[in-house]
Amino acid sequence: MSMRKISFGKAINEALHQEMERDDSVFIIGEDVAKMGGDFGVTRGIWQKWPDRAKDTALSESAIIGLASGAAVCGLRPVAELMFADFIGVAFDQLVNNAAKLRYMFNGEVSCPMVVRAPTGSGIRTAYHHSQSVEPWFMNVPGLVIVAPSTPYEAKGLLIASIRNEDPVIFLEHKSFYSIKGDVPEESYEVELFKAEVKREGRDVTIVATMSMVALAEKAAEKLAEEGISVEIIDPRTLFPLDKDTINRSVAKTGRLVIAQEGPKVMGFGAEIAAMVVEDVFEYLKAPVKRVTTMDVPIPFSPVLEDYVVPTDVDITEACKAVVEF
Amino acid sequence: MALLKERLLDLYYKMVLIREFEEVMDIYAKNGTIPGFVHLGIGQEASQAGIVDALKETDYKYPDHRGHGVSILCGTDRKLVMAEIFGKGTGINGGRGGSMHINDIKVRNMGFNGIQGSTTVTALGTAFASVYKGNKDVSVIFMGDGTLGEGACHESINMAATWKLPVLYCVINNQYAISTHYRESHPQKQLATWADGYGVPNEVVDGNDVEAVVEATERAVERARNGDGPTLIEYMTYRWQGHFAGDPAAYRPDEELQEWKNKCPVKRTKARLLDVHGFPEKILSDIEKKVVDEVQSMLKFCLESPEPDTKEALKHVYAGFGEEI
Numbered sequence: 194m195s196m197r198k199i200s201f202g203k204a205i206n207e208a209l210h211q212e213m214e215r216d217d218s219v220f221i222i223g224e225d226v227a228k229m230g231g232d233f234g235v236t237r238g239i240w241q242k243w244p245d246r247a248k249d250t251a252l253s254e255s256a257i258i259g260l261a262s263g264a265a266v267c268g269l270r271p272v273a274e275l276m277f278a279d280f281i282g283v284a285f286d287q288l289v290n291n292a293a294k295l296r297y298m299f300n301g302e303v304s305c306p307m308v309v310r311a312p313t314g315s316g317i318r319t320a321y322h323h324s325q326s327v328e329p330w331f332m333n334v335p336g337l338v339i340v341a342p343s344t345p346y347e348a349k350g351l352l353i354a355s356i357r358n359e360d361p362v363i364f365l366e367h368k369s370f371y372s373i374k375g376d377v378p379e380e381s382y383e384v385e386l387f388k389a390e391v392k393r394e395g396r397d398v399t400i401v402a403t404m405s406m407v408a409l410a411e412k413a414a415e416k417l418a419e420e421g422i423s424v425e426i427i428d429p430r431t432l433f434p435l436d437k438d439t440i441n442r443s444v445a446k447t448g449r450l451v452i453a454q455e456g457p458k459v460m461g462f463g464a465e466i467a468a469m470v471v472e473d474v475f476e477y478l479k480a481p482v483k484r485v486t487t488m489d490v491p492i493p494f495s496p497v498l499e500d501y502v503v504p505t506d507v508d509i510t511e512a513c514k515a516v517v518e519f
Numbered sequence: 520m521a522l523l524k525e526r527l528l529d530l531y532y533k534m535v536l537i538r539e540f541e542e543v544m545d546i547y548a549k550n551g552t553i554p555g556f557v558h559l560g561i562g563q564e565a566s567q568a569g570i571v572d573a574l575k576e577t578d579y580k581y582p583d584h585r586g587h588g589v590s591i592l593c594g595t596d597r598k599l600v601m602a603e604i605f606g607k608g609t610g611i612n613g614g615r616g617g618s619m620h621i622n623d624i625k626v627r628n629m630g631f632n633g634i635q636g637s638t639t640v641t642a643l644g645t646a647f648a649s650v651y652k653g654n655k656d657v658s659v660i661f662m663g664d665g666t667l668g669e670g671a672c673h674e675s676i677n678m679a680a681t682w683k684l685p686v687l688y689c690v691i692n693n694q695y696a697i698s699t700h701y702r703e704s705h706p707q708k709q710l711a712t713w714a715d716g717y718g719v720p721n722e723v724v725d726g727n728d729v730e731a732v733v734e735a736t737e738r739a740v741e742r743a744r745n746g747d748g749p750t751l752i753e754y755m756t757y758r759w760q761g762h763f764a765g766d767p768a769a770y771r772p773d774e775e776l777q778e779w780k781n782k783c784p785v786k787r788t789k790a791r792l793l794d795v796h797g798f799p800e801k802i803l804s805d806i807e808k809k810v811v812d813e814v815q816s817m818l819k820f821c822l823e824s825p826e827p828d829t830k831e832a833l834k835h836v837y838a839g840f841g842e843e844i
Contacts, residue, residue: 220651245651251681256640256674263579263644263658266629269651271644286671290634291641298630299622300612301835335836335844359838387840434837434844 194378202235202371204345205310208352209236209272211381213243216270219356220246222257223274223310232276233312233371254284258309262292262361265307270356277319278311278327278365285330292361293336304359308352313341314405314455315487315503316369320494326456326487328403331363332433332465339432340386341365343407345375347430350384358386365432367404387431389439395425398449398513401440401466402428406453406485406504413509422517432462440466441473448479449516453509458486480519483512522730524796530572530729531788532806534564537588538785539814540597544587544604544618547818548764554606557618560585562727562759565784566691567661568592569732570754573740574659579627579645581638583661583691585758586621586631594626598817608827609820615831627656636662636669639688643675646684657685657743665696667710676749680717683748687739688714690751691726693758698770711753719749726754727784730791756784 199207212219220243221227221236227247230237240247250257254275261271275281281288288309295305315324331337338360342348348366355362392407393414402410407428414424425443429435444450450470452463463484470482488502522530541559548557560567567588574580582589587604591597595611603610604618611623622630629645632638639660646658666672667690679686690710694701707713714721720742724735732754739750757779761768768776792798833842 251674251677253674253678255671256643256678259637259640259671259675260643260647260678263629263641263646264648264651265644266624267645267648267652269644269648283670286634286637287640291632291637296838297835298612298616298620299624299835300615301838302624304838338837338840360840434840 194380194382196376196378198374199345199377200372200374201345201348201366202233204349204377205235205352205366206237207377208349209239212353212356213239213246215381218268219270219272220248221272221274222248222250222261224250224252224276226274231274233368235310235371236274254280255287258284258287258292261307261309262287262295262305265305265361266295266303270306272308272310272356275309275311277323278313279322279325281311281327281330288331288337288361288363289334293334296360297336305361306359308355308362308364310364310366312368313365314367314369315492315499316405318494318496318499321491324492324499326454328365328432329456329461332462336360337433338362338386339365340430341404341432342430343404343428345373345377347384349377350382351386351430353381354383354386357383365404369405384430387434387436389427389429389436391439391443392426392428393424395423395447397423397447397517398451399425399427399440399443399447400451400453400509400513402426402453403432403462405455409504409506410453410509412506413513416510417513422513424513437469437473441470444470445474445477448477450478450482451485451509451512451516452482453485453504455503456487457489458484459489461486480516483516485509485512522733524792524798527730527788527796528792528798528802530568530733531792531803532810533568533572533592534729534785534788535807535810536591536813537564537567539810540591540601541587543814543818545760545764547605553604553618555617557604557764558585558762559760559764560588560758562779562784563691563693563756564588565729565788566726566732566754566756569729570659570661570689570736573733573736574657576626577656579629579642579656579658581629581642581658581660582621582631583663583666584619584631584635586661587618589661590621590628593623593628595623595628598820601817602821602824605821605824606827607821607824608831609824613831614827635666636671639675640671642686643678643684646679646686649685655685655744657687657740659687659689661689661691663696664690664692664694664701664710665699665704667713668696668704676714676717676719676751679749680719683746685743685746686749687736687743688749688751689736690753691756692753693756695758695771697762709753711751714751719751721751721753723753723755726756727782727787729784729788
């Protein structure tokens with residue numbers, strides 16, 4: 194495969210172009226996704242090539258998601274964009290009460306192959322309506338799939354896999370990633386859904402990290418290596434349904450677990466991972482599980498305040514040391 | 520223009536069928552055989568039967584919260600609809616949905632929704648798909664007067680009107696959202712005029728006059744099929760029962776109920792068939808007997824049907840992932 198360095202945003206754009214080219218049933222819909230190419234520029238060039246398959250809408254998230262689910266039931270493959278993941282609040286019913294349950298309620302006779310792309314997370318100084326980490330809002334809704342890439346390579350391959358998947362996918366794009374570059378093959382390819390990636394192998398402590406926390410975990414792991422602590426990093430990539438085995442096997446090996454997530458600690462993604470590990474591999478644990486998370490507050494605007502409430506690599510390093518020294 | 524008498528006779532059969540079906544559901548809901556809530560459409564038969572009669576099987580139908588009547592007229596084997604209401608394993612959705620969620624993709628019954636207004640935006644998608652694929656199937660949303668208070672309705676009609684999507688908003692105004700009269704919760708004298716703000720053609724019809732219902736619906740469906748966009752029709756009618764089977768409906772005056780019972784859509788149609796079209800009484804009473812037998816046969820099937828296999832509860836959550844999350 195011909196590899197070159199492109200940005201996370203460009204990788205998603207390329208995935209969309211290639212899937213639109215391959216399959217006439219794929220279309221994009223959302224606010225400013227067509228002529229303008231998206232608020233973050235992720236859908237650039239699509240409307241110019243396929244004017245009938247790129248739809249700018251009114252500010253109507255409920256209609257966007259509702260339309261996508263209805264069209265998906267008819268065999269189309271909509272890729273809807275929410276300008277910010279936070280806006281899901283006004284379309285919650287359509288995802289949670291409708292799209293997630295269509296297949297079940299139709300006794301397995303229909304599928305709802307839609308993707309909702311949603312820029313998520315903090316870091317670009319946009320306060321609490323444009324910076325939240327929404328994944329736990331959806332993590333107890335069976336029927337939904339939540340995908341969260343952490344590299345440009347994964348972004349392209351996971352989006353292509355998500356578009357081809359038969360179930361409704363919430364595709365989280367950490368908005369601090371859009372300009373970050375990485376190796377991405379030019380050709381079309383899939384990264385397997387429902388499969389966690391061992392980003393780094395280690396012996397002493399497992400870090401389960403998602404999206405922006407993966408790079409911080411890697412930084413922490415480098416530092417800890419200098420101190421003789423060997424860290425294993427796992428990125429679930431599909432947050433729900435979860436690849437439990439990869440996480441459980443790693444924790445059974447290292448005996449220690451730190452979970453690094455953005456978003457409040459209370460009932461967060463990490464809470465589920467911690468509970469799962471305690472249920473499944475308790476006998477292997479050598480220390481209590483630790484969670485490194487955003488503080489339990491709304492995301493504030495001021496860079497000083499935002500940076501204060503969001504976890505850092507130092508927080509992860511300290512958590513790892515604490516469990517190793519327990 | 521009046522309907523052909525044979526068609527009116529067939530509609531009479533369908534209305535009597537809804538009435539009988541619902542009366543039997545009422546008995547079995549109240550005696551506890553049917554679990555959960557049951558929302559009956561007694562009194563609204565002309566609107567339900569008349570709208571469905573104006574549609575093709577390939578049109579996408581989104582029944583409202585009192586959707587039994589619509590669901591038994593869409594083409595699904597009727598006993599499977601009843602079995603779903605009983606929550607039996609033989610139900611059209613395997614007992615997953617019950618009275619509030621009867622779906623059958625084969626006849627494009629897109630299912631009721633427990634959340635009012637929700638289907639108004641889902642229907643945009645099936646309408647969009649019709650345009651995208653270049654066919655002329657219309658997406659028809661049955662909704663109550665109360666539903667119009669939901670925000671999703673605004674997003675839906677705004678988008679459908681802007682993009683001229685083939686959508687039909689059928690507001691079956693039975694006057695009450697549970698206990699609240701529509702004039703206590705909406706500023707419009709007639710809800711149809713709500714569509715004026717979106718430039719969407721609308722009209723009010725007598726929802727107990729099945730011929731008026733069919734004619735107005737056919738006009739609107741024609742517009743949608745021709746690419747002229749959505750229409751909203753308000754069908755004025757009344758629900759005779761409470762909100763759910765067992766609700767004594769103490770919130771409304773007895774005289775009002777009596778007044779609407781006097782406008783019974785089934786009796787009205789019967790009178791027209793006898794007096795205007797000259798059908799002999801015998802033909803109509805034969806239809807009534809046939810309906811009783813048909814409903815009793817469905818009932819027998821339901822009562823003898825097995826409960827669902829508990830393993831079924833775990834199936835069909837995902838297409839692309841296993842049964843254990």
